[in-house]
Amino acid sequence: MGMELVPSPPGLEAEYRTIFTANSLVFLQELVSTFDEEVDKILRQRISRKTHLDLSGDLPGFCDDTASVRSDPNWRVSPVPRRLQRRHVDVGDLAPCDTQRFLQALSSPAQGLQVDFDDGNCPTYQNQIKGLHNVYRAVHGQFPNAPMISQAPVLMLRPRAWNMVEHNMMVCGKEVSGPLFDFGLLMFHCGQLLFDSQSGPFFYLSKVESHLEARLWNSIFLWTEQKLGLPVGCIKATVLIENVLAAFEMEEILYELREHSAGLNCGIWDYSASFVNKFGHRKAFLLPDRSKYVNMEKLFLRSYMELLVQTCHRRGALATGGMAAQLLPGDRDSAPYREILANVTRLKLLEIRAGVDGFMVYDLGLIKPMQKLFQLHTHDNQMHRLRDDLTVSPGDLLSMPAGGVTLFGLKYNIAVGILFIEAWLTGRGHFFYRGQVEDSATAEISRSQVWQWIRHQTELEDDGRVVTRGLVTALIREVTGELLHNSTVREERRLATAGSMFLEVVGHREFPEFITTYLYLDHTFIASQYHRQEVGEAWNIPRPKL
Missing domain, CATH: 1.20.1220.12 (Malate synthase, domain III)
Known part of the structure; x- marks a missing residue:
């Protein structure tokens, strides 16, 4: 079976040779060949599901076919690894091709790093190679003055989502799936070392729309563990629930990944955008001005976050919140600094009170204040908060906030x-x-x-x-x-x-x-x-x- 790979971009020849070895390419080719048809199938299923909703005018709900999974009180995900049990504050949107910021984050007091090949990264060939090589160097202890990977914040590796392809590699005449490219190279080069150091391999999975997609990822994990001689279940993944259809299948997603699950995560803006994606032509789903009327205090987002927390904790999984995107001014004594910190604190306190076990920040200066905020409420995590008092209906999840456009x-x-x-x-x-x-x-x-x-x-x-x-x-x-x-x-x-x-x-x-x-x-x-x-x-x- 043929593989074609575009030559190295100028100036990255050494990085290219490190990442694209003969053995890594054989592994990647086998991975892609094994799962390429399944990737195409889930993308077609997305189209089919959207077409059905458009033609029927139906709305999503909790699926009757999987009711037995939701009603069974006995199953749990596998125990959460030690390094994930107390991960209050991750750094988000950390594009690993940005070497300077990546090194700053590695030496920060954060408990985790969202090493982002997806939302916060532009997937040019240069960026992918540089980002993969920087992760390689961090895991192999090749950065001077950077902590060993066992002492650094835990790496939560986020490959691209299923909708993305890699233009620069073809297998059997087809461009390679972006997430398989990222995941395969990260696992081949770093999986064993991350496992040996009790620091992974841990992943974020973006834009998953159904439990069938989670099932595919689980199959990929099992195949990879077998190929690389790693223990079954050592790969752990947090699924970002950033699609309205996935919100109705959270228990099923955890169930499919139960050997490999690290929990679920809230993604407010991708989640809100998915309403337009799936129902935007329906006037009943007109989403008002996000700058004025859309936030976690609104029913549809609050219900989604609370249901995510309840679902995760019921099944022994971690529930994590979104990312604070605000940037702190340089002058700590200034009024703008105090105002921004107070606003971030107020919004993150809502998530803590809802029961999340952690969340993300972008600004490294927010790490310590947010860790202190968490420590005021819990030392470890909040998995003991089962939220049995909560009932969320399909109507709650689909309730558009009132408001207009400014x-x-x-x-x-x-x-x-x-x-x-x-x-x-x-x-x-x-x-x-x-x-x-x-x-x-x-x-x-x-x-x-x-x-x-x-x-x-x-x-x-x-x-x-x-x-x-x-x-x-x-x-x-x-x-x-x-x-x-x-x-x-x-x-x-x-x-x-x-x-x-x-x-x-x-x-x-x-x-x-x-x-x-x-x-x-x-x-x-x-x-x-x-x-x-x-x-x-x-x-x-x-x-x-x-």
Whole structure:
């Protein structure tokens, strides 16, 4: 069976040789060949399920076919490993290709690191190779002055989601599935050492939509453990429940992964965007301005988080909350610093009181304050809180919050969408805007809302104007103008390209399912990456200060 691999990008020849050895390529080829048809099948099942919902007008509910799993009180997931039992604060959106931040996080007091090849990472060939090599170096103790992997925060490795492919490798004439590429290379090079040091291998699984997808991951884990001579169940995975359909199958997802489960995680913006993905053409599911009306205090998100906690703790699994995206100012004595810290504390306290066992922050300066907040309420974890008092109905999970659309919210979503596309065109998976980090999750909800508001011709609360493609076009010009301060001609052109691509994606007749897939398959993005390889442009481009 044939394998084709694109040669090394300029400047990464040594990293390339370390990652793509003869043995690792044989392993990766076998992994892909074994599971490629199953990957295609689950992607087709997603399409089939969405088509059924569209044609029937049905709404999701708790499945009758799996009622026996939910009603059986006796099963539990396998015991949580020691290093995961007290993981109050993880660092999120940690793109491992960013060597400097990766090293800072390795030496931080965080209990875990979300090593992110997905939402916070732009999957250029350069970034994937550099990121894989940095994980390799960390696990093999090759970074000077960095702690040994047994002493560093535990690595929670997040491969790409099922919707992503790897353009630079083909097996049997087909581009390789992105998550299999990432997972396979991480396990081959790091799995044994992580296990020997009692530090893994641990994973985050993104954008899982059903228990059948969890079953596929479980099969992949079992195959990999057997191939690499590792004990069954040593791989542990936290599934991110960031799709509305998965919220109705949380127990079934834990059941399918019960030998390999490290619990479930809440992802507020991808989860909210999934409502538009699945039901956005239905006016009953019009999602109001996220900047004003959508937060964890609303019924549909609060119910989802509480059900996740109840489900996990009932089955002996860990329940983790979302990521605080806010950035702390440098001056600790300033009023803005105190205000941001107070706001993060208030929101994270809601999650702690709901019963989560941990959550994520982006800013390393938030680690210690949030750990202290957790220690005020629990020393280890909150798995003893079973939440037996709670009953969550399908109506609770599908209850849209009240509210409308503001001009500020519309412009904010446009800015985030444009800046995300612009970031991808320069090889960055996240960026900073208005005092917080933005990534593909916030880009998803931003472009989803603009698409839906155009589709339903929603009126602005401010002045009654209708959200149309014409209005969005005018606001794109306005927002782009505001972002172009002190820009070079090249930056102006790139931002103009991003604005055009954003207008294209929010104006589509049919909703593009994932903005990352849309961009990754777009000629503009592919051409920009090949151009950067040809001219030898550095992969690590400075982030704009916005």
